[in-house]
Amino acid sequence: MKTVKDVSRLTGVSVRTLHHYDAIGLLKPTRVTEAGYRLYDDAALRRLQNILFFRELQFPLKQIREFLDSPGFDPMDALSQQIALLEMQRQRLDTLISHARQIQKAGVMDMNFKPFDKTQMDAYAAQAKAKWGKTDAYREYEEKTAGQSAAQIRSTGDALMDIFAQLGAIRQFSPASAEAQALVAKLQDFISDHYYTCTKQILRDLGQMYIAGDAMTENIDRAGGAGTADFTHRAIEIYCK
Numbered sequence: 001m002k003t004v005k006d007v008s009r010l011t012g013v014s015v016r017t018l019h020h021y022d023a024i025g026l027l028k029p030t031r032v033t034e035a036g037y038r039l040y041d042d043a044a045l046r047r048l049q050n051i052l053f054f055r056e057l058q059f060p061l062k063q064i065r066e067f068l069d070s071p072g073f074d075p076m077d078a079l080s081q082q083i084a085l086l087e088m089q090r091q092r093l094d095t096l097i098s099h100a101r102q103i104q105k106a107g108v109m110d111m112n113f114k115p116f117d118k119t120q121m122d123a124y125a126a127q128a129k130a131k132w133g134k135t136d137a138y139r140e141y142e143e144k145t146a147g148q149s150a151a152q153i154r155s156t157g158d159a160l161m162d163i164f165a166q167l168g169a170i171r172q173f174s175p176a177s178a179e180a181q182a183l184v185a186k187l188q189d190f191i192s193d194h195y196y197t198c199t200k201q202i203l204r205d206l207g208q209m210y211i212a213g214d215a216m217t218e219n220i221d222r223a224g225g226a227g228t229a230d231f232t233h234r235a236i237e238i239y240c241k
Helices: 004-011 015-023 042-056 062-071 076-107 121-135 135-145 150-167 180-196 198-211 217-224 230-240
Strands: 039-040
Touching: 004 015, 004 039, 004 042, 039 042, 042 062, 042 076, 121 217, 150 180, 150 230, 180 198, 180 230, 198 217, 198 230, 217 230
Parallel strands: none
Antiparallel strands: none
């Protein structure tokens, strides 16, 4: 068991911060002695390590507590996603540094703001939050799919992919076209009926996930052809505005 001062020296987290974590229920000491000394065991230190990873990724303390206290939280699964987010963060920082050096070398301002774009990272983070945080939407999804057979889940998934196939079939049109906007409305209704209440904000978050470049993007493009995920994202942005 380690005292709060021991933990502070070991981790670099101030004693005051550890006291604050205790006060808000984020990191409770394993035991408090009769004299009032806080003691932490290895399990508490592992929790603190998880907290520090999340803090490095700029997650708020309240949300971190919800993640860690969620019944379905898997530390190793979360670690894999934390690593992915940290790698995306490092890549973004490398791009920003390179961009800044180019401006410095040229001696003039470059009006290219693409290196500041966090869309992909934000989309991945949103996906992770939904899984870790057991949000209302995630809980509703679990309730709607509870008791469904593998065949039923697969059938619903196929029907969802069919909507993306329809979007892919008109991807040469403007995403603002009546056809595209009608299909986005159909997508929103389908998600609400079969998964969770799909508000416009949730729909926009999903649209960002569609272009994150992971398996979701690949599946949508496989259903509707290359570029379908991007077309769907742009159509959703117009629909939600």
